[in-house]
């Protein structure tokens with residue numbers, strides 16, 4: 206007997222995300238020579254599209270890899286063994302990027318912070334002012350921290366680096382913000398922007414890329430870590446410029462279609478839609494918890510305190526993410542039971558809590574190919590799962606979401 210619920214699965218993980226049928230169809234094609242005129246034209250169009258989305262006129266290089274590959278590319282191309290980089294602590298993803306840099310042979314310093322707030326730009330400035338010898342060679346930040354549902358102030362951190370008159374390179378992970386939340390590589394003075402295909406870009410996993418500033422490209426020329434597959438100079442010197450080895454033709458064709466879809470809607474409209482849907486999710490969650498604000502502390506060391514009612518994890522309203530919401534569950538309730546009820550009974554896939562948030566929070570992804578009926582369906586079903594898993598909540602969250610959407614119209 207097949208017990209899998211009927212109907213299309215409602216997929217609300219914060220990555221990967223729903224893949225539009227048009228994107229899937231664009232990949233359903235015979236193979237073509239990756240050096241043919243036909244393919245090179247598609248590849249050029251995709252690179253130009255990525256530049257528009259990153260808002261950069263500088264270099265963009267692509268890899269056949271998930272986001273971790275582009276994370277590694279950024280590190281190994283810019284630094285030498287023993288160099289120090291400063292990681293702005295925001296949550297699980299900032300921690301993982303730092304760990305990757307450590308394993309590549311770098312020294313890591315962390316600008317520590319409570320994950321429900323993230324560091325203030327002033328704290329970054331103060332740390333860099335202290336570094337009179339300019340030991341810190343790079344500053345790493347995750348724009349949209351997918352584990353906490355918080356978007357951190359990339360432009361304000363840049364201003365802090367400038368105010369400290371510090372020459373460190375500025376590296377930004379845009380994997381879960383790009384094409385969901387505004388990001389401006391050149392205007393915000395970002396040296397390397399790391400992106401991946403399977404979040405806001407609505408594509409399958411396996412294609413990632415870096416935007417690279419001229420300053421970063423200069424630094425790269427003398428950096429000494431082993432680069433192998435990721436070597437920017439090698440990649441840029443290939444004529445025509447392409448991937449290292451055989452190009453993943455089908456992935457590029459899929460991304461071409463995804464970018465076409467984004468262009469048809471227009472990036473500003475894409476951001477407005479994400480903002481509208483995010484407000485609806487937050488209104489619903491806030492209703493479920495009766496407006497409670499949790500009195501807990503979350504940082505790399507662990508989770509301290511008890512949660513009284515369902516509530517937003519972020520304690521800073523100005524940093525709420527428009528692409529993912531992390532929700533604290535009342536102490537004594539089971540996130541696992543909730544997610545299993547949602548998935549096994551109702552075919553709704555929700556994200557779990559990561560790292561120190563495991564068992565403490567769940568996440569609703571709202572990035573990519575989504576509209577109002579999908580989000581309302583997911584919220585209503587999530588409420589059904591809250592009932593099924595005995596998680597205390599005020600019923601009727603969807604009405605709050607409807608009100609938020611009506612206000613936004």
Ligand SMILES: *Cc1c(COP(=O)(O)O)cnc(C)c1O
Nearest residue numbers: 220271272273298351380381401
């Ligand atoms: C998903 C994600 C990553 C990791 O991407 P992979 O494709 O899983 O390697 C890195 N950073 C952020 C912010 C993410 O959301």
